[in-house]
Amino acid sequence: MSRQVAVIGGDARYLELIKILKSNDDNEVILCGFDKLEQGFTGLNEVELYELDQSKLDVVILPITGTDSSGNIETVFTDKKINLNEAWFQKLKSSCIVFTGISNDYLTNVTKKAGITLVPLLDRDDVAIYNSIPTAEGAIMMAFEHTDQTVHSSRVMVVGFGRVGNTVANKFSALGAKVSVCARSIRDLARITEMGLRAIPLHELSNYTDDCDILINTIPSLVVTKEAIRNLPTNAVIIDLASKPGGTDFDFAKKRGINAMLARSLPGIVAPRTAGKILANVIEQILDEERE
């Protein structure tokens, strides 16, 4: 028995995702919002939103960004506007699963009211850890581009030791950078020390930024403060990987003439194919578990 999977909107990452979903004979994949896609992408089943009979869908896959607060969807491969209102979700069958990258109040509400399971993929530990690999490679690429020295033997300060911070610290260290990591918990500080890196309590960050060429923030609250920025060498760069608006006092960095950048969606930029594969694998796994 095949299941109907509708992919509604999405970016370059979704091309690999669609390819993998289609390669599974269990899935009947219907695309919506991909009319600008090249012909080379063969065997597409591309429809307009109004042509889609949502009462028959088993799975709906929304873009990584989900919807905005009015149900509009960010689309890359169509110029047409796609809006999913409350009524649209009401017509899905109750066994339908809706995947999104991130959720918001709107999406959480409309799916809850419709009694439908919503899976925000980026909230999952496995997705976050897999995704941290292309994110860290993107951070390395930015370091290559925005400094005039090798990453090897650069002084790198990673702020935060969550799923992203851990991977970033690992990768820069593997390339021969001198890595320090700022964290709050004594457990994390112990682990950082065990890894052979310099562990710095987060509240002491500003006492150590004078000894730093590349500061990489991963904490989504204001932790890279005026004090931390004031002590940085003038040719240091700040790469902020935390979700918008980041954790850096960007205005102050600008005033001091320090190059500070908020990186956006690095997995989709440096490795769309890998990022799509990560999502496809997790979606397939969740659907398999449902079936059992």
Next chain:
Amino acid sequence: MSRQVAVIGGDARYLELIKILKSNDDNEVILCGFDKLEQGFTGLNEVELYELDQSKLDVVILPITGTDSSGNIETVFTDKKINLNEAWFQKLKSSCIVFTGISNDYLTNVTKKAGITLVPLLDRDDVAIYNSIPTAEGAIMMAFEHTDQTVHSSRVMVVGFGRVGNTVANKFSALGAKVSVCARSIRDLARITEMGLRAIPLHELSNYTDDCDILINTIPSLVVTKEAIRNLPTNAVIIDLASKPGGTDFDFAKKRGINAMLARSLPGIVAPRTAGKILANVIEQILDEERE
């Protein structure tokens, strides 16, 4: 007793080199071919070639590229042409040391005739190994830019296990790539195996290229042949790090629609400051040894 050091031509790497040489009070640094340099670069002692009294020079530093076959110098920071003919070299004192990156017949001849020591820096093992670090980082940057998957878990084939190949294999492996290395000698193949990488005898390369996403050549003779290219997957990329004209059958790669790139002077592109530091340190070390 200070020594007169003339830096004649050079690229971005030489700015760091000049800075380091100037910071040593033993050196009186004279620049030639830097008239376009920004004012911010303070305390320059910039002259025209004809103003330079070469009989007083203790050290001459030529660009990485040396001279062409008529004694012309590649300059980045001047529009004026600089030519060093045989007569010019004859007027240097016999104790003068001439540094270049690479040498050619012209340069080897004119310095020999003038009885002067020529040091081609890139021939030295230490410089080549230090330089292999920014070269490898440049190769990683190219991999990021020209593939749509992470370096992590990519299948990387490194051709050659010299000073560059060894570093490249190390760095890609450190980032989690699945690295194979092709080499000729059984000694190298043993070392590659010891490093936990897959060792492949060079003459068998073409039997393994079907299992490769990124092929990185470091051997300056035609080793990436039609046969090797024929078996590559269509979306594979070739990054050729060997000196011009590389070791890849570029025409055949193009015919097969495989993206093959000859990388040029990566240290100067990704890390000019580090590259300059490497040269400065080795020059200082050689001059110190001379003095003892």
